[in-house]
């Protein structure tokens with residue numbers, strides 16, 4: 256169970272990073288270029304949201320099944336974790352959840368707006384924050 260979920264989370268992460276980069280760059284370029292909002296922009300924003308929500312669900316399952324997740328904190332206590340352990344058990348999950356919240360806020364705000372610029376603005380702001388949060392706390396050395 257653990258290895259299946261871990262591998263799934265690890266491979267799905269490629270799609271997450273690619274889609275959050277695509278969604279963020281698309282929103283930034285179209286916002287600053289004052290472009291019309293179209294069907295493709297909606298699809299990109301929605302697909303980014305879905306992909307990150309799926310990663311959140313897989314991540315939550317992983318958090319409770321991995322020896323490096325919650326059970327590492329219960330076994331060693333918060334003070335007993337070194338920096339790489341703390342990254343996996345605390346920082347990465349917490350910041351990952353924050354990132355998904357940001358992306359969700361950006362998506363819902365953009366849906367309520369009517370003009371193109373007003374739609375791209377929350378996407379550009381919140382997807383950028385989400386991307387930076389994700390990149391800042393990916394366990395790169397375990398992954399690549």
Ligand code: HEM
Pocket residue numbers: 261264265268271272307310311314315317318321322323324343344347348349351352354355389393394397398
């Ligand atoms: C939102 C975007 C996220 C991305 C892109 C992401 C990506 C990754 C990557 C690349 C790894 C390393 C996998 C490996 O060693 O091959 C990892 C590990 C892990 N992630 Fe995430 N993650 C995200 C969110 C989350 C969330 C929300 C949680 C929990 C609530 C979570 C829990 C974990 C745990 C516990 C590990 C360590 C698993 C282990 O090595 O046993 N992740 N994540």
